[in-house]
Amino acid sequence: xxxxxxxxxxxxxxxxxxxxxxxxxxxxxxxxxxxxxxxxxxxxxxxxxxxxxxxxxxxxxxxxxxxxxxxxxxxxxxxxxxxxxxxxxxxxxxxxxxxxxxxxxxxxxxxxxxxxxxxxxxxxxxxxxxxxxxxxxxxxxxxxxxxxxxxxxxxxxxxxxxxxxxxxxxxxxxxxxxxxxxxxxxxxxxxxxxxxxxxxxxxxxxxxxxxxxxxxxxxxxxxxxxxxxxxxxxxxxxxxxxxxxxxxxxxxxxxxxxx
Amino acid sequence: xxxxxxxxxxxxxxxxxxxxxxxxxxxxxxxxxxxxxxxxxxxxxxxxxxxxxxxxxxxxxxxxxxxxxxxxxxxxxxxxxxxxxxxxxxxxxxxxxxxxxxxxxxxxxxxxxxxxxxxxxxxxxxxxxxxxxxxxxxxxxxxxxxxxxxxxxxxxxxxxxxxxxxxxxxxxxxxxxxxxxxxxxxxxxxxxxxxxxxxxxxxxxxxxxxxxxxxxxxxxxxxxxxxxxxxxxxxxxxxxxxxxxxxxxxxxxxxxxxxxxxxxxxxxxxxxxxxxxxxxxxxxxxxxxxxxxxxxxxxxxxxxxxxxxxxxxxxxxxxxxxxxxxxxxxxxxxxxxxxxxxxxxxxxxxxxxxxxxxxxxxxxxxxxxxxxxxxxxxxxxxxxxxxxxxxxxxxxxxxx
Numbered sequence: 001x002x003x004x005x006x007x008x009x010x011x012x013x014x015x016x017x018x019x020x021x022x023x024x025x026x027x028x029x030x031x032x033x034x035x036x037x038x039x040x041x042x043x044x045x046x047x048x049x050x051x052x053x054x055x056x057x058x059x060x061x062x063x064x065x066x067x068x069x070x071x072x073x074x075x076x077x078x079x080x081x082x083x084x085x086x087x088x089x090x091x092x093x094x095x096x097x098x099x100x101x102x103x104x105x106x107x108x109x110x111x112x113x114x115x116x117x118x119x120x121x122x123x124x125x126x127x128x129x130x131x132x133x134x135x136x137x138x139x140x141x142x143x144x145x146x147x148x149x150x151x152x153x154x155x156x157x158x159x160x161x162x163x164x165x166x167x168x169x170x171x172x173x174x175x176x177x178x179x180x181x182x183x184x185x186x187x188x189x190x191x192x193x194x195x196x197x198x199x200x201x202x203x204x205x206x207x208x209x210x211x212x213x214x215x216x217x218x219x220x221x222x223x224x225x226x227x228x229x230x231x232x233x234x235x236x237x238x239x240x241x242x243x244x245x246x247x248x249x250x251x252x253x254x255x256x257x258x259x
Numbered sequence: 260x261x262x263x264x265x266x267x268x269x270x271x272x273x274x275x276x277x278x279x280x281x282x283x284x285x286x287x288x289x290x291x292x293x294x295x296x297x298x299x300x301x302x303x304x305x306x307x308x309x310x311x312x313x314x315x316x317x318x319x320x321x322x323x324x325x326x327x328x329x330x331x332x333x334x335x336x337x338x339x340x341x342x343x344x345x346x347x348x349x350x351x352x353x354x355x356x357x358x359x360x361x362x363x364x365x366x367x368x369x370x371x372x373x374x375x376x377x378x379x380x381x382x383x384x385x386x387x388x389x390x391x392x393x394x395x396x397x398x399x400x401x402x403x404x405x406x407x408x409x410x411x412x413x414x415x416x417x418x419x420x421x422x423x424x425x426x427x428x429x430x431x432x433x434x435x436x437x438x439x440x441x442x443x444x445x446x447x448x449x450x451x452x453x454x455x456x457x458x459x460x461x462x463x464x465x466x467x468x469x470x471x472x473x474x475x476x477x478x479x480x481x482x483x484x485x486x487x488x489x490x491x492x493x494x495x496x497x498x499x500x501x502x503x504x505x506x507x508x509x510x511x512x513x514x515x516x517x518x519x520x521x522x523x524x525x526x527x528x529x530x531x532x533x534x535x536x537x538x539x540x541x542x543x544x545x546x547x548x549x550x551x552x553x554x555x556x557x558x559x560x561x562x563x564x565x566x567x568x569x570x571x572x573x574x575x576x577x578x579x580x581x582x583x584x585x586x587x588x589x590x591x592x593x594x595x596x597x598x599x600x601x602x603x604x605x606x607x608x609x610x611x612x613x614x615x616x617x618x619x620x621x622x623x624x625x626x627x628x629x630x631x632x633x634x635x636x637x638x639x640x641x642x643x644x645x646x647x648x649x650x651x652x653x654x655x656x657x658x659x
Contacts, residue, residue: 051592059592059622085658086625087594088288101519103468111398112373116473120520121549124557128592132550169519172550194553248361252468253411257330257357257364259323 026146026162033185034141040215042245043067046237051129054229059084061127067138068245074098075138076250080258081127091258093250094119098142099168107255114252123172129232130201130223132172135192143168149177154189158182173200184208186216199226211241289318289334290625292656298436300647306433313340315654317352328359334402338393345432345445346392352402364409369402372420374464374475376515376524377541379563379582379602383511383526385479386462388426395437395631395645396613401426415467422460425482428502439488439644443500449489450482451505451532457482475513483507483533487574507532520547524563538568539575543582559586561600571606576642579605593619609642610634627654 020028049061062083068076074096081090089109096102102119122134144164152161159179166173174197179189187205194200207219221234248254296311315338323330334353340346355368372386380397387400404424410417430443450457460481467474486502493499509530516523527540543563551558567578584600599614612632619625629652636646 053592084594084619084622085288086290086619086623086656088658103517112371113375115376116468116515116517116522118517118520118522118547118549121547121557123553124550125555125590128590128594170549172553248411251411252466253364253409253416257359259321259327259330 022148023146025148027141029148029160029162029180029185030141030144030146033180033187034139036185037215038071039069040212041069041242043217043239043241044243044245045217045239048235048237049127049129049131050233050235051127052231052233059128061129066245066249068247068250074102074140076247077138078250078254078258089259091255093252093255094137095250096138096140098140102137105252105255107258112256114255120170122168122170130225130230131232131234134166134168134171134173135203135223144176151182152179154179157188159188184216186218194227201225209239211239215241285320285322285331287318287320288659289316290656290658291316292654294652294654296436296652297650298647299649299651302436303440303644303647304433307436308342308434311341311343311346311436313338313346315339318659319353330357331355332357343392343432343435345430346435348390348392348429350390350401352400354402362411364411366405366407366409369404370407371400371402372405372407374477374511374513375526376473376513377526377543377563378524378545378561378584379543379565379580379600380541380577381526382528382539382541383475383477383513385477385484385509385511386420386422388428388484390429392429392431392435396629401429415465418462418464418466420460420462420464422462422481423458425458425460425504427504428484428486430502436650437645437648439500441498441500443488443502445502447499447501448486449501449503451503452482456506457504471517473515473517475511477511477513479507479509479511481506485533487533505533520549521545522547535569537573539578540566545586547586555590557586557588557590559588560584561586565602571639574641576604576609576611576640577602581605604640607637607640609636609640611642623658625656625658627656628652 044064044066047063047065051059060083064080066078070076077094079092081087091107093105094102104117104119106115106117108115123132126133126136144166147163149161149163152159159181162178162180164176164178172194173192174195175193177191178187180186181188186208190203191199192201201223203221203223205218205221208216209219210216217236217239219236223232292315294313294315298309301309317334317336320333321330332353332355336350336352338346338348351369353370355366355370358365373384375381375383387403389397390399390401391397393399403422403426406421408419427445427448430445431438433442460479462477462479464475464477482504486504489501489503491499491501507530509528511528513526522545524544525542527538529536529538541563543561545559545561547557547559549557561582561584563582565577565580565582567573567575570578580602582600582602584598587597589595595618597616602611603609614630616628617625630650632649633642633645636643
């Protein structure tokens with residue numbers, strides 16, 4: 001009797017301590033991903049986008065992206081377009097927040113006009129690409145609910161597989177399935193499911209490089225639309241860290257003269 | 260040893276050479292275009308034409324140094340137009356030196372400044388003179404020489420402007436369309452002040468973003484950009500229309516509230532010095548449905564009310580008018596966009612229709628289409644002179 005009570009207690013104890021629920025396990029993994037990226041400070045990189053349609057026709061976009069890490073809130077980012085030439089000098093300033101709407105401004109150089117724009121546009125395409133605005137904004141833990149699904153090895157990389165359900169309004173996805181490399185805690189692949197629950201897009205992250213001996217950034221990202229066959233490739237170049245950027249590099253005054 | 264010296268000195272030379280190149284190399288971009296401007300109805304004046312062809316070029320030379328904290332920009336502009344010699348014009352849109360520090364920015368030279376939030380008209384925007392021959396929509400501006408110091412504080416940005424050199428508004432010539440009858444006599448302009456007082460103007464603007472609110476508060480003192488028109492008979496008894504520029508004070512407020520899919524907008528001004536002190540305002544909203552039916556299409560609805568306290572005596576077309584418009588953003592690879600709207604006068608029923616569309620072709624070409632129609636314009640409306648000027652404008656641009 002006494003012995004069986006002890007066993008029962010032990011079993012209860014061990015479930016509570018060691019066996020996390022799938023939700024807790026998911027959150028634990030994501031928190032680790034997030035923790036490993038804390039402290040990067042600021043970055044600047046150039047981005048080349050190749051938009052490829054079903055017939056293989058290509059069009060190119062190039063832009064510069066600056067990011068400022070904001071501890072305790074979403075990051076600030078400034079995106080400056082250089083091609084196509086007709087949108088050269090157009091710049092986009094964004095203050096990301098976890099759950100309240102982001103603040104966004106657009107600068108139109110021909111009119112010299114700074115426009116505050118609605119940040120409700122999450123699911124719309126970015127520059128005609130297969131990337132939606134929500135795919136490119138800074139990642140915040142509070143934006144999703146997490147469930148750990150399984151371990152799985154893809155392309156020789158041992159991964160945790162997680163399901164993410166967006167917490168924010170206006171998302172074009174019901175859920176995302178994310179493969180996270182177990183060794184480096186970095187995203188390897190993401191499947192996006194549309195509002196009808198069918199697979200919409202798959203994104204692959206390639207050629208990770210490590211900066212400042214800590215922060216991993218993919219040099220290549222490929223987003224394939226599984227429903228229309230279109231594809232968008234992102235090539236990141238000239239990553240710079242620790243440039244000493246401040247809030248002043250991410251304000252409306254800077255937006256007007258960003259190059 | 261000598262060899263080593265030689266190679267290091269040649270390395271030094273190379274470095275210097277590279278640096279010099281960096282110092283003097285300007286980034287060149289811009290566009291050149293061909294425009295076809297066609298009118299549907301025959302002109303009121305037989306000297307006017309039904310179709311005008313024109314060419315335009317607007318290159319930009321840009322150079323920055325000092326880690327981007329200083330830069331020089333030069334943007335000349337030239338349009339060569341068939342028939343209307345007033346529309347063939349050259350302007351320096353920009354020639355500015357910029358110096359940036361942590362809590363201020365200084366700009367010296369010729370440039371364009373935009374203030375405001377509304378779509379139908381830009382009441383608050385007053386720094387630059389309108390280039391009316393370029394486009395009747397008043398969106399194009401002439402370069403304004405100035406010194407502009409922006410003071411950047413936690414409580415917002417305070418811009419101080421010292422505007423040196425008055426620019427007169429451009430008006431179409433006698434062979435041009437979209438003009439008054441007779442054409443504005445730009446050789447006879449009159450000014451309330453002369454000499455240095457005519458040339459100088461002063462302005463300041465405080466602007467800030469607080470949460471969902473973007474606010475601007477401004478004041479301008481100087482020669483009005485927007486002339487009154489004097490009707491006079493010349494020695495031969497012929498009617499003449501002469502622009503008259505007064506000294507004015509104008510206080511402006513522009514506010515936008517951005518909440519989810521809604522943009523709420525307000526612009527208002529109080530102007531004194533041009534006749535009786537008056538008030539004018541534009542207020543409205545824009546609501547956008549994003550990614551409609553998961554097609555990527557953005558469908559926006561714009562509605563604004565335009566008011567001028569001078570009522571039907573106002574020398575402006577919009578004094579008690581409504582704008583209703585739709586904006587389509589296809590978000591395709593070609594960035595296809597359409598803005599179509601109607602402005603109707605609540606008092607006299609004048610209707611003004613406008614459609615603007617643009618689309619990129621390939622990586623460097625862009626086609627812009629504009630069409631404007633005027634309907635049921637009564638004699639006493641300032642746009643009565645435009646009743647026969649329904650038109651289509653197509654411009655093909657090559658961006659480099």
